[in-house]
Amino acid sequence: MCVQIVLYDAYLLGLRITPCQFFHKLCILTIAHPNGGGYIMNRKQMITLLLLLSIFVGASADANDSQGQDPRSTNTPTQPAVGASGMVSTAHPLASQAGLDILAAGGNAFDAAVAVAAALNVAEPMMSGIGGYGVMLIYDSNKREVRFLDSSGRIPAALNPDVFRAPTPDYLEKRRGAKVVSTPGNVNAWEALSKNYGKLEWRRLFEPAIKLAGEGFIISEKTAAYIKSAFPAFPEYAKDIYGHSAEPLKAGERLVQKDLAGSLRMIADQGSGAVYGGKLGEAIDSTMRETGGFLTIDDLRRNRAEWWKPISIDYRGYKVITASAPTNAWNGLLRLGVMSRFDPIPLGHNSAGYLHRYAEVTKLAYGARLKYAGDPDISPPPLDRLLSKKYWAENAAKINSQRAMPFEAPKVFPGGGQNTTHFVVADRWGNVVCATQTLGNLFGSKVIVKGTGIWLNDSLSYSTFEPKGNPMDAFPGRRKLAGFCPVIIMRDGKPWVAIGTPGGHTIVQTVPQMIMNIIDFRMNIQHAIAAPRISFIEPDVISVEEGVPETVRKELSAMGHNIRIVPRIGNAHGLTIEYDSKGNAIRFTGGADPRGEGAATGN
Template sequence: MLRRTFLATLPLATAGSLVAATNNGVYEPALLPGEEELSKLPKFQAPGEDRFIRPDVHAGDRPAGASFSSRSPALGCSGAAGTAHPLATQAAIEMLKRGGSAVDAAIAANALLGFVEPTSSGLGGDCYAFVWDPKMGKLAGMASSGRSPKSLSLATVRSRAVNGALPGLGAVSVSTPGALDGWWTLHQRYGKLKWAELFEPAIHYCEAGDPAPQIIGWYIKRNMAIFLRPHSGVEETANAVKTYSPGGISPNEYDVRRNPDLAKTYRMIAAGGRDAFYDGPIAKTIDAYFKRIGGWLSADDLREHHAEWVEPLVTKYRGVDVYAMGANTQGLATLQMLNIIEQFDLRGYGFQSPESLHVQIEAKRLAYEDRARFYADPHFSKIPIDWLKSKEYAKERAKLIQLDRILEPVYPGQAPSHGDTTYFSTADKDGMMVSMIQSNFRGMGSGLVADGLGFMFQDRGQLFSLQDGHPNIYAPGKRPFQTIIPGFAAKDGVPWLAFGVMGGDMQPQGQSQIIINRVDYGIDVQAAGDSPRWHHEGSSQSMGEDPPHLAPRGILRLESGVPAATRKALVDMGWPMGESDGGYGRYECIENRKQGNDRVYAAASEMRADGVALAY
C-alpha cells in the first residue's frame, strides 16, 4: 500500500537492539541497552542517511508548557499562517501584510506548495476549505472535488482492476482536477487582492529555485522510484522525470529544484483566470496529452467542472462545536468518533492512559465500519447523514465498548430504511479564518504530467469501489470517496480552531486526537500536535484507502512517545501492535484566543514535517 508515511519503516533485521519481539509477534521498543550494547548505539548521522534512531532519547526539557512539546505556538494580533513549507507560510504572511484576506493568503500558499511540496499538492488535485465569514458570523464550506472522466466506463475500469480494486497509478486512476476552480471560487467571494498577485511568490520560486527539504526530498525520490519501476501502470514517465528528476536524478536534501514549466502554467492562470485551465490553452494541452497516451480525461470533463458551496456538518463535543466537511468526504467519521468518545470520561482516565487510547481506538473502529458502508458522492447516493451523526446513534454504539476487552466482531450500524495531502490554515486582521486542505491523493499522484505544464495529475479515482450495489461504486462523471477533510471548531458562536491533520485514513483519527488534547486535556495548540499519536489500520473498506483486514483486530501503531506502561497495557489487552512507521499525519492549526481589540492568534505547526507556523 502506497500510504503516506513520513519516515521509512525500519526493517527488523537491521533494527538491532532498538526493537524487541515478544512471543506473540508484537514488537516493542527494547529496554535500554546494557554496557555490552554501547558499541551498537548510533554515533553519527552521515550525510544522506534518512534516520538517526535512539528511541530512549527524547526532546530536551522545557521550563513551561507540556514537557514533550517541541516549541511554543507562534502568537500575533494581526494575522497568522501555518503550512507544510516555510516559503508557503511566508507567502501567506506577505499577502496578509499587503492587505489581503485570509483567503488570498491561503491561495498564495497553496500555489507555492504546488511547487515546493509536489509530493502532497498541486494543480492536478482537489481541494476543500472552511472559511469563517466574520461579516456573516458563520462557517462556509467549499468543495472542489473532480469527477471521473465521462468516457471511462465501469466495464473498462473493471478490466484494469488489480485484485478487485482500481489501480493506484496511470490514466485509469485520474479524475478531473478541482483545486484551481476551488481557489477561483474562494477568491470570487472573499478575495481582496488581485487574482494575478496571488501567484507572484509561486512564479518567483519556480524560476529562482528552492532547496529540497529533508522530508519532501525523501518523498520525491520514493515516488519517482515507484513510477519508474517495471509494470507500474504509468503510461508515460518522461514528463515526470523532466519535471521532478531532471537528468534522471531525483533531488537530495539541499539540492536546488526549479520548475519553469509550472511557472509558465501559473502565468497563464494569473492572466486568464480559471478559464485558462478549464476552457482554454491548458485544457487543450491536457486533452491532447490524454489522447496521446490512451487516457480518458478530456476538455469536456474540465469544462464541466465547478466547485460548490456546501453546508458544513457539525456536532457539539463537550460544549465545543466541531465542524466537518460532508459532500463525498470522510469528514463525518470525525464527528461520529467524537460523539462516541463523548460518552466516556477521558479526562478522568488520564492523558495518554490505556483507557483513554482504548476508547478512542474502538470509536475509530466503529465509525470506520460505517465509513466503508455508507460514505459516497451524495449526488449519486442517499447517505443517512443525520442518523449517522446523531447523539442517539452514538450512545448505542458506545454501549458496545468495554474498557477491559476489545470489541469483536465489529460491524457497521443498520441504517433505517427510506458510504498525500497538504493542509494549511490562515487568519487575518478582520477575524476571517481559513482551514484548507488539498491533495493529489497518494504521494505525488498518478505519475502522469501533461506536456510542458509542470504538475502531476491526481490518482483519486482509486478510491472508487467496484462492488455492485455499493454507494461508492465507480460511474462515469461521479466523484470518488474523498479522504481529504479540513477541520474547524467554534465556541459559543465564536471561531476557535482552524486545523487539520493530513494523511489518508489518518485524518479523522488525527483530528479527533487534536480535539481531545485541547478539550479533554487542555494542552496548547502546539503541544496538542506534538503529543504522541496512535494510528489504527485494518478497518473494513471497499474504496481502496485502507488495507484489507490484516487481522480481525487490525493493526495498532503507537509513536515512541506513548508511555511504556500504556503500551504494555494495550498489548496485554490483545491489541496487535505494529511497528511505528511514521504514518501519523501532519498538522497545522490556528487558534483564535480572544475577540475584540485583544484578538490573539496562536499558530502551531507539525514537528513531523518540514513546515512552519508564523503570526504577526
C-alpha cells in the same frame, strides 16, 4: 513577526533529524519581514540555537541512525507561534511565507489561502497543485458564517469502471497511471474563493509562487527522499525537471520549475479558464489521449467548485464544524460524539484506558463508514441518526472497558497515505480558511503534462471497485468521495480553533484526537498537534506512534489489541484566535507538526 519552526527545538523534543534538515530549518529563521528587516531572536533563543548547532554537528552519526524513517514525536513539544494580526501554518516554510506576504500587503485570509495553495504546488509538488483536488472550510467574519467549498470535481463522463474490476486482464495495473486521473478542481476553488471573498487582485496572489517556481529553491532531505522514491516512475520530461543525468535531485540542490512558473503565470493572467478549457486544459486533454486516460477537456469545461452547507456537533459546549458529504468528515464527528460519553480526564491522556476506548470507538465508526459512506446525491448518510446522542450512547455501550472487540475487516482495506497537504490561515478581521488539498498518492498518477509542469491526480485509485455498486464504487459523473476532515471550532459564536491533517484513511482518526487534546486536556495548539497518536489502519491492527510509552503499548496488547509501532501519523497544522471584549481578533497562535517540515508564522 514571530516565526515558529518546529525543528527549532528538535533536540529538546527527542526528534531525530539530520544536520541538513536542521540547517534547512535554521535558515528559515532569517526570512525577511515583509515590511523590512529580519526575524530578531532574543538572547535565550540565540543561545539555544548555538547550543543546538554544536550538538547537531557532533551528533550527525546518531542523527542518521533512523534509516530513512520519518521523525518521531516523543517528549514535550515546543510552544506555538504567536501573532497579533494574523497566522499562517502550512507544510512548507516557503508557502507559509507566501501567505504572510499577502497578509502584509493588505490581503485577507482568503487571498492568502490562494497564495499558499499556489506556493505549495511549487514547494510540495508531490502533494497537491493545479492537477489536484480538495476541500476548504471557511469562516466569513462579515456574514458570521462557516461555508464548505468542495473542489473534488466529478468523475470523468467517459469512465468505464469495468476495466478496473476482476477478472479483466491487467485490472490491478489499470488502477494506477492515466486511467485513474479524475477531474482536477483546485484552481476553480481558488478562483471561487478569490471572487467571493478576496480583497487583492487575482494576479497578485500568484506572484510568490511564480517567483519560487522560476528561481527555484533548495530542497530538503525529506523532499529529496520523496523525489527519489517516485523517480523511477517519472516520464523523461519529469526526470529532466526533478533530476539530472538520470539521477534524482539530492538534498541541498535547487529545484527549478520554469514550466510550472509559466502555467501559474497563465492562470494569473487568464483565470481558471486557462485550465478549464484554455491552453492548459487542451494540454491536459492531449496528455490524456496520449496516455489512455478517461479525462477529457469536456470534463474540465463542466467542472465547478461547489459550495455546501457544513455539518456540526456540540462537543462539551463547543460547536465543532466540518465538511459535509461527499467527504466522510462526518465519521470524525461520530468518533467525537461517542467519545463524549466517556470522561477522559480520570483515564489520563494517552493512557491505556483512554487509547483503548478511542481504538474501539474507531472500529465502530469505521463500520459505519463502510455501511453509509456515499454520494449524497445517491445515497446520503443518515446524519440525523449517526450524529445523535442516542446513537452515540448505543455505540458507547458496546465497548468493553477491559477487552478489545474483534473487527472483521473488508477484503480491500483503505490505505493511510501521507501524500496530501493541509494548511490554515486567519487574518486580523477574523476570517479563517482551513484547507486540505491533494494529488492522491505521491505525485498523483505519475502523469505530468508536458510543457506545463502540472502533475495529475490519481483520485480514482481510491475507489472500491468490488463488489460492483458498493458505496465507494466509481461511475461516470459521480462526485468523488474523500476522507478529508478540516475543522473549525466555534466558541461564543466566533472561530476559536482551525485544524486539520493529511493522512488518507487516518485523517478522520487523527483530527478527533487533536480536538480532544485541546478541549479535554487543555493543550495549546502546538502541544495538541505534536502529541503521539494512534490509528486503526489495517485489518484488526492498531498503529501506535513511537511516542506512546512502551508500558501503555503492553497494556493495550494485554487487552487484545494487535499493536504496530509506526514513526508518524499525519502532518497536521492548526491555529487559534483570541478576542477582546468587543469581539475583535487580537491574538493568534499557530501550530505546525514536528512530523513534517512545515512552519506556523504570525505577524
